[in-house]
Amino acid sequence: MLGRRRFAAGLVALSSLAGTRAAALAAPTGPFALDGRMEQGGWALGRVPPGTVRLSLEAQPIAFAADGCFPIAFDRDAAPVARLEAVLRDGGSVREDLAIAVRHWKISRLDSLPKYPVPSAEFAARRPAELAQIVAARARETGADGWRQAFRWPAIGRISTLFGSQRIYAGEPGAYHSGIDLALPTGAPVRAPADGVVILAAEAPFTLEGHLLMLDHGMGLSSAFLHLSRIDVRLGDRIAQGQPIAAVGATGRATGPHLHWGLMWRGARIDPLLVAGAMPRMR
Structure with a gap:
């Protein structure tokens, strides 16, 4: 129950952050509460799970702010799957394999x-x-x-x-x-x-x-x-x-x-x- 409350609090904080964005996007979902465009050339904001000490995308370390929020993006030629992983203070980890939509270019x-x-x-x-x-x-x-x-x-x-x-x-x-x-x-x-x-x-x-x-x-x-x-x-x-x-x-x-x-x-x-x-x- 405590974990659910913490995650819900994270969603509220991220929703407030996402509310400043230009376009109305889908509601944040998943363990990282990602809000954005999961596609080649896309961009998203997320929030780390409680207790996160390190964050990586495709095994490359990425920074997150003191409030747990972070941005990620996907190159024009990004692969169809990208792994986002958080290492927790207790030694555990949280992973999510992100499906990156392939686009058709001119x-x-x-x-x-x-x-x-x-x-x-x-x-x-x-x-x-x-x-x-x-x-x-x-x-x-x-x-x-x-x-x-x-x-x-x-x-x-x-x-x-x-x-x-x-x-x-x-x-x-x-x-x-x-x-x-x-x-x-x-x-x-x-x-x-x-x-x-x-x-x-x-x-x-x-x-x-x-x-x-x-x-x-x-x-x-x-x-x-x-x-x-x-x-x-x-x-x-x-x-x-x-x-x-x-x-x-x-x-x-x-x-x-x-x-x-x-x-x-x-x-x-x-x-x-x-x-x-x-x-x-x-x-």
């Missing part, structure tokens, strides 16, 4: 084009340092708490390219689209989708991303905003949800002005559409 076949043009000498010289900055940014721990919030769209506009779409060049797969593109004019404002801390604000345009801005939302979750015309915040700034942070542009490798918004949790790329919900209607 695939374009371009049989007459090569996969990539030969990179320029400038690209080859600059790219390693750019990638090192991105990796270092994602490794920063800021204590941000935005992961608890209901995420909002950083801008309102037409979705021009979906997350997960991919091109096949003469039979050779290219990299899949790791975020979502919004067709917007140069200078359109970009706002923070949730509270966060600036972990990268490119001082000069990157070769691919152009003016790149990254926010840490805490617990391993980060946002990246690409091709910006202007960045209005600085490294280390604490940002509030809805705060203007940048302007749309066409810098880097872009054929026209648009905003690319990417979300990543501990290396897993997430579909922003599953986190922020349906795009609001333009006024």
Whole structure:
């Protein structure tokens, strides 16, 4: 009976947390009271069982907050089953095998084009340092708490390219689209989708991303905003949800002005559409 009361209390606390989210999701279920999208590119919040001292997903340790809440996410190419396991203070453990729904992605076949043009000498010289900055940014721990919030769209506009779409060049797969593109004019404002801390604000345009801005939302979750015309915040700034942070542009490798918004949790790329919900209607 005591265990049931503790679990019920956990559900109440998680329901309060989930109530801040953008979309109404199914009621939390299972030993981890998970609330979210159990599918490739999906994202969920949960709460550890009472007495948990360690938590892991697919044998990889993940953090949980002092109140027991935690986020998890599933990469675009996640396997159909993922094991979530908690080790308890008394030496026992709680496991749950999560069924991850497989999605069908938009695939374009371009049989007459090569996969990539030969990179320029400038690209080859600059790219390693750019990638090192991105990796270092994602490794920063800021204590941000935005992961608890209901995420909002950083801008309102037409979705021009979906997350997960991919091109096949003469039979050779290219990299899949790791975020979502919004067709917007140069200078359109970009706002923070949730509270966060600036972990990268490119001082000069990157070769691919152009003016790149990254926010840490805490617990391993980060946002990246690409091709910006202007960045209005600085490294280390604490940002509030809805705060203007940048302007749309066409810098880097872009054929026209648009905003690319990417979300990543501990290396897993997430579909922003599953986190922020349906795009609001333009006024």
